[in-house]
Amino acid sequence: MLVVGLVAPAVVLIATVVLIVLALVYYLVSTIVALRRVAAGLDQVIDGVGEIVAKSAPVNEIVVAINQQLDAGVDLLEGLLVQKAGLSDAVGLIDGVYPGAAAAGLRNFPDSTEVEPPRIGEVYTKGTLTLARLGREAPVAAASPAGGEVLRNVEGGSLAARQLYPSVRHTSPEKLPRSPVIGTDAPVQYEERDDVGAPRKRLPAGGP
């Protein structure tokens, strides 16, 4: 009886320890599996990020080069416009084409922000202003401060212009009328009239 009394708590203790060990094994193995999946996912992340880094490496240099070229273009155009039209008219011309753009001024001419843009229609002829507004027909003008749609359809612009004329060539007909054949071998000969070059008829004397 005493032995049984001594063994029973020991058995319970051992069973409890075994239970704890089993729980440790189960949960730790599950944790290890989950961490391995995490490691595999992070490997994919590293691959993707590596590709991003490799692909974006030259972007900065190229964009800087593009910006330098565009800056040079802006400097050139601003300088030419101010040189040829004068600062005041240049600002007025810009404001005439892109209403409100004069407030931003010219980048290389800080004084241009203080210039009150003249009404350019009073300075230049209608034709000059029309030529200036041609720039708004470019696709890039869609983002102009003036807003609105692009005036010229780049793809259909040529057709739209040709449709103003009565010619049917822009419809791409299968057969067009042939040009007339002239000369001695022509299928249709036009005889010279007899009266051409002959003396003019004289009216009878004593007539009305």
Add this chain to the structure above:
Amino acid sequence: MTLWWIGDIVLLVVVVPIVVYLLRGVLSAAESIVPTVDEIASVARAGSQDLDAAPLLLTTRDQVEQTVAGVANYGGSLDVILDDAEEEGE
């Protein structure tokens, strides 16, 4: 003998639940990372694909260079054929 039983009961009632609770917490935390890492991996792949067009910037740079060169030539011609604006005050 009584103390031994008390120790067994404490081990079963207190220690085992605490161990299981802590281990389940660790496991759930580890498993919650997996879908997040998978999403990050998919986003990284998509970001990499978005940059496939980056080499086209070379074409853009060349086009810009040609355009600016054309503008410069055009401006040079205009500089020749157009008179400069008169100085204010003249």
